[in-house]
Amino acid sequence: MAGLRALGVLSRITVRHRYTLFSDSTRRGFSVASSLMARTHVNYEVKGDVAVVRINDPTSKVNTLSVHMQKEMAEVLGEVWSNDAVKSAVLISSKPGCFIAGADINMIQACKSAEEVTYISQEGQKMFEKIEKSPKPIVAAINGSCLGGGLEFAIACQYRVATKSKKTVLGTPEVLLGLLPAAGGTQRLPKMVGLPSAFDMTLTGRNIRADKAKKMGLVHQLVDTLGPGLKGPEERTMEYLEEVAIECARGIVNKKIPLTKEKGMMQKVQDYVMSFPFVRNQIYNTVQKKVMKQTKGLYPAPLNIIDCVKSGVEQGSDAGYLAESQNFGKLAMTTESKALIGLYHGQVACKKNRFGVPEKEVKTLAILGAGLMGAGIAQVTVDKGIHTIMKDTTLEGLNRGHQQVYKGLNDKTKKKSITSFERDTTLSNLTGQLDYSGFQNADMVIEAVFEDIAIKHKVIKEVEAVIPPHCIFASNTSALPIKDIAAASKRPEKVIGMHYFSPVDKMQLLEIITTDKTSKDTTASAVAVGLKQGKIIIVVGDGPGFYTTRCLAPMLAEAVRVLQEGVDPKKLDSLTTGFGFPVGAATLADEVGIDVAAHVAEDLGKAFGPRLGGGNPELLKTMVEKGFKGRKTGKGCYVYQPGLKSKEVNMELNDILESFKLTPNPAVSSDSDVQYRLVSRFVNEAVMCLQEGILANPVEGDIGAVFGLGFPPCLGGPFRFVDTFGADKLVEKMRRFEDVYGNQFTPCPLLLDHAKDPSKKFHK
């Protein structure tokens, strides 16, 4: 289903954070490791009077602060401190792309109680306190990701040097996992970067690039990345970083480099202002309000973070550290955190190609249709070094599409994430055209033309006349069954569905649909292209509406009924967002397009019968006839005015609603009932997709719902929701609704199985 806006917090949870799991082999590894054996994760060598401590987890691509790592680190630091020949130390990773990516999540997940987790936090706090009070200065030399516990480690050191590499990012992403920085992060950051920045970092979990970190005062010195010299660029850059860090360490010992920076005028003013409790309280209140507004109180972690920072600043560090460790323990036990961690793991899983390496890499990708979707696909493709052909039927369409791609890249230029030169060279990979020239070199064609089976058939025939035999034909349809489209193909094994979500550059999900004729290599190739485009991928079976559209359709049908029952769009939105959806149902319908929704409702209605019904489909049709097609036409449930962010309810809609008015049944019309009517239909349909084999597993179901449709991330997706909420309770509610509305609320057999046997869970 096309048309979701950025989904708040959730869009920021990305795999870039690289929290990693410990594989089983590692666990075995450290149970065997004894103090007598050589250290495997942390080592050091003494260069002159500087100890260079190197971190390297041999079992993983990234370093994590595991129990094992911490134990070895403590040993090494003990030796450094007791060695009189050593005057200072440099802490560096042996992995070019990663300093320390965070704490080991499994270590926390393995804990059974809040007390255990609190203990872990306190151990971390103690270790970093020792580092902070180290008699010998320690310089953290950072290249690659320095996140979570890694950042807390770094800011406990006396000095930080970071490379300007694009891979170097600093941040505290714990909040995205429903946790908080629990090894002194909430205590040291406010002192280091000031209250506002500390809140920004800890509450958003955003990644901070090295140059920004320098400006904020998070790192002291930056080091350039180097090109090839007498060694490879990465290797030499790491050596250079180490050399500079060693010089810094010596400089600190020789008092050539001061550890306390002279404060600038602005800083002095800011400190003075902050010295008033009144001002600080104002900040706490503002931040608290903002968090409440954004999370609707559904996420406990941000509130706990504010609490920890406040305790530390107002009541001293002892209280702060205590609050930090205790809140951390509590958070780790919350369902929200478990849901978010589940999503994180799911995301990692959906960033892998389980279909193997495709025979032929896609180097030229042709896109049919330069509309919102077509151009969006071009935008995420062209900057990955793939030659992209964008074909449309009219010059106007092509022009609009080209402008969209340009604008996407130009916005990045404005944000300085790429240079104008990079923008131009990237654009040189894009060919816009009206004919099929060059299609003989295409390795994959993605069609994003109008959703009409006749047009799709015409297009597939035209394309197959010009493309080479190996070329894959992918359809970006949101509801038409792929096998129906493939019916017109001479080579159905090369036909596949690639369902992108709008706006393509913001929405992370890609739903890939295979028919029983689609070859494995075709699937592998589609997944490979999607991964290159930076997508999180679920691969589902064919059928009307596949997985995502099929789940959304009954919920929207129910939303229409709710509107008919006299709930106005604003109220409907607040009910859905109050449940945790980032976008309200009415707004969502407008974003998707009322015409698209009507179209899909009709198609799926035909396929599934009245079970998928709800509100009167004529309501949507009437809206379309009146031109209320949603945001794109300026009017839908709301009125959209260019340049205005706030939107008003479309008053003309009232007359239509009046003519379709239904009398609500008070037994199932409380706010909570309305919420569950919407959600239960969504969830039931998702479970049915699993039951029917459309979904391969519940993990992909959760990921698809959260990242494609905005299912509340705090609930972790429909399947985790059933596990946590209880299938029996959900069935009970549905039975109540069933009594009023009939089979639209009949729980599916799989859901009933789970309701009967509470030990059955979708997620182990």
Added chain:
Amino acid sequence: MATMLLKSFRSNLVNFRAYQFALITTCLVLLTAKSKKTLAKPGVKNVVLVEGVRTPFLQSGTTYADLMPHDLARAALQGLLHRTGFPKEAVDYIVYGTVIQEVKTSNVAREAALGAGFSDRTPAHTVTMACISSNQAMTTAVGLIAAGQCDAVVAGGVEFMSDVPIRHSRKMRKTMLSLNKAKTLGARLSLLGSIRLAHLSPELPAVAEFSTAETMGHSADRLAAAFGVSRQEQDEFALRSHTLAKKAQDEGLLSDIVGFKVPGKDIVSKDNGIRPSTMEQMAKLKPAFVKPHGTVTAANSSYLTDGASAVLIMSEEKALAMGYKPKAYLRDFVYVSQDPKDQLLLGPTYATPKVLERSGLTLADIDVFEFHEAFAGQILANLKAMESDWFAQNCMGRKAKVGAPPLDKFNMWGGSLSLGHPFAATGCRLVTTVAHRLKKEGGQYGLVAACAAGGQGHAMVIEAYPQ
């Protein structure tokens, strides 16, 4: 038909003559002490350097400060005419290089030629290729001669850093251009009223690479770091350059300089940037680009310089026919380009093996090396790269390293670090210096190599003209 026949007959004749000359030169070369082969190629005209001159290179903002670029170019052109006594009307063509263009004299070649009293019937054009602009001017001349289009071409380059075009901001320019078109007083006033403080901030000429937005000094510092070139090595090399330049100046070896009477000031006859210092003094300087741990400083970089150079390039037969004794043959040359970010200044590393291969020579055959010294760190990085098998294999796709030039043959009369580096004038200085050094040192082959902004490079093999 008849004319065609005649033409082919004539060109055969020419070829025959060229062949004769080649024979003669071979015999002559055999007579010299070093009995290496000549690089003359059958069917290719011999192109020779007849003379090369330059104005003194001065630090920008000194004695030349009030001139204009074409004034310097004029001085070099006049100096060339004066030194050679060459009849102006015999010059077929003039090519000049420049990097930072004075907008009033965008074809500075033509303005300078006219001002220097060259015939107004001699066409002139200007080329630009960053620090190898005058190399490009010279090779353009070589091409014109080799193709039989010209017999005598003047090439050169000029750079004037004492005054560079500083523009109004784009906003201001737009307003001013609209003002031209505004018809009514009201329209004009409203345009003038739209001028804000932001309009007034000027636009300085970019000192940064356009594609990467990195300044050259910054790139040089990274390059030095990539090859592990230390601050001390760089300072030592810079000191060497200044010491050798001073020695050459004192011994009167820099004979390519022609004096220049600056209006209202004294006659300038010496470069003014040669300042041998001490290692201690140099060590005191702070890094200029990468702070605080960088290694490139003001002392180990070339500085902003004003200056112009000019050479007379001819076909050998014409030069001899007109009674000139050429200084050297200009033989094979190459242009190379590579990654403008991480290998911005590695042109010589890429160009050297390529040009040697074209000539069928090895590094050991070369008697005189003149490399453009943009930064001490850049030269040392290039030397290390040329000495590295890893670099040759992994970055250049070659089987093995070409080897680094021995320092006792390398830039023995100073280089851009000490003599100065007027961007577009340096190329001619390098070529003329090679010719003079070959003669002085009795060598046969010389090699010029230079890097340039944009990640480009150039190298040329020069063969001594038989004594």
